[in-house]
Amino acid sequence: MGIVFAVISGKGGVGKTTTSANLAIGTAIEGKKTVVVDFDIGQRNLDMILGLENRVVYDITNVMDGDATLSQALIKDKRQENLYFLAASQTKDKSVLDREKVKKLIDQLKEEFDYIFLDSPAGIEGGFEHTILYADNVIVVVNPEVSSIRDADRVIGLVDAKSHKAKEGERVGKFLVITRIDPDLIEKGEMISTEDILDILSINLLGKVPEDKRVIDASNTGKPVILHESSPAGEAYSRIAKRLCGIDVPFVDVESPEVRGFLQKITGLFK
Amino acid sequence: MSWFGNLFKKETTSAHIAKDRLMIAIATDRQNSLIPNMDEMRAEIIRVLEKYICINDIEIKKENKGEVDLLEIEVIMKK
Numbered sequence: 001m002g003i004v005f006a007v008i009s010g011k012g013g014v015g016k017t018t019t020s021a022n023l024a025i026g027t028a029i030e031g032k033k034t035v036v037v038d039f040d041i042g043q044r045n046l047d048m049i050l051g052l053e054n055r056v057v058y059d060i061t062n063v064m065d066g067d068a069t070l071s072q073a074l075i076k077d078k079r080q081e082n083l084y085f086l087a088a089s090q091t092k093d094k095s096v097l098d099r100e101k102v103k104k105l106i107d108q109l110k111e112e113f114d115y116i117f118l119d120s121p122a123g124i125e126g127g128f129e130h131t132i133l134y135a136d137n138v139i140v141v142v143n144p145e146v147s148s149i150r151d152a153d154r155v156i157g158l159v160d161a162k163s164h165k166a167k168e169g170e171r172v173g174k175f176l177v178i179t180r181i182d183p184d185l186i187e188k189g190e191m192i193s194t195e196d197i198l199d200i201l202s203i204n205l206l207g208k209v210p211e212d213k214r215v216i217d218a219s220n221t222g223k224p225v226i227l228h229e230s231s232p233a234g235e236a237y238s239r240i241a242k243r244l245c246g247i248d249v250p251f252v253d254v255e256s257p258e259v260r261g262f263l264q265k266i267t268g269l270f271k
Numbered sequence: 272m273s274w275f276g277n278l279f280k281k282e283t284t285s286a287h288i289a290k291d292r293l294m295i296a297i298a299t300d301r302q303n304s305l306i307p308n309m310d311e312m313r314a315e316i317i318r319v320l321e322k323y324i325c326i327n328d329i330e331i332k333k334e335n336k337g338e339v340d341l342l343e344i345e346v347i348m349k350k
């Protein structure tokens with residue numbers, strides 16, 4: 001039975017799609033049969049980030065409405081064994097907001113895959129609720145910035161209220177990914193540190209991802225950073241993916257500039 | 272920067288100010304975010320009440336009375 005991870009944030013544009021894409025590739029690399037689903041209905045995005053936009057024939061709405069089978073709609077990544085993708089529809093059809101259909105789809109995915117990542121839309125309505133409805137775990141993505149952190153607190157508070165699993169009395173795992181960390185700004189005291197964020201939010205840290213210019217390059221070319229050589233963000237995502245697969249990977253200090261450079265060299269050696 | 276330098280800097284940096292402001296804002300948010308499934312609960316309470324009395328509306332408020340949180344449900348009845 002597969003494990004469902006909902007990637008959420010509250011505030012938009014913080015890095016959910018980037019995180020979903022890279023972690024899905026990362027767990028696929030670790031040998032998990034992985035599917036990543038674009039739940040941002042009406043705003044298809046993940047296909048471009050994954051470089052699979054030309055292969056989308058059927059989308060999530062087609063599957064939920066019974067116009068296509070799951071296997072017809074799933075796109076198998078040619079570069080990455082074990083990785084599959086299900087696209088969001090470009091139009092927002094109200095029928096998508098049907099809990100029963102969402103459940104049926106997730107159940108089907110759990111049969112077939114080890115890891116299931118759901119890339120949530122921004123906000124706390126509709127699509128967001130559906131991504132956490134049947135999630136086993138949530139990955140909360142946050143930037144070291146006040147409005148993002150505040151919104152993260154709100155969504156963390158909503159998870160147990162909206163999750164089916166929590167209503168059944170089971171625990172929903174909640175993990176934090178802090179991304180777009182700028183070591184120079186932290187050094188200068190102009191960016192909130194990981195320590196402070198963890199003081200404010202009551203949630204376990206899953207990983208820290210530094211600001212990395214290559215993320216833009218990655219979205220330009222449709223090749224996520226985790227597949228780039230010596231990309232600090234890519235390496236961070238690779239560590240997080242390993243942690244998700246139960247591998248004990250020590251936390252790397254991506255916050256102080258000197259330490260970062262040093263550790264990069266070291267991790268480079270073992271790569 | 273030495274830890275000594277850090278010690279002094281911490282109090283005045285914008286990151287420190289951000290943390291202080293966030294702590295207060297989030298504490299208020301948490302206080303104000305009533306019950307997460309408020310709409311559902313409200314609808315259900317109305318359904319139950321309507322079985323027994325004629326009601327116009329209900330109002331739900333959460334208040335902090337020092338030691339305890341208080342949930343106030345005001346039922347406005349039809350005349």
Ligand SMILES: Nc1ncnc2c1ncn2[C@@H]1O[C@H](COP(=O)(O)OP(=O)(O)OP(=O)(O)O)[C@@H](O)[C@H]1O
Nearest residue numbers: 012013014015016017018122180210211212215233
């Ligand atoms: N580590 C990083 N370094 C630099 N840029 C980043 C990083 N992570 C994400 N970005 C950039 O931030 C922007 C938003 O990222 P992304 O689309 O993943 O966010 P999102 O949370 O999915 O947004 P939305 O809420 O609109 O769905 C993109 O332009 C992306 O390239």
Ligand SMILES: [Mg+2]
Nearest residue numbers: 016017040045
């Ligand atoms: Mg997105």
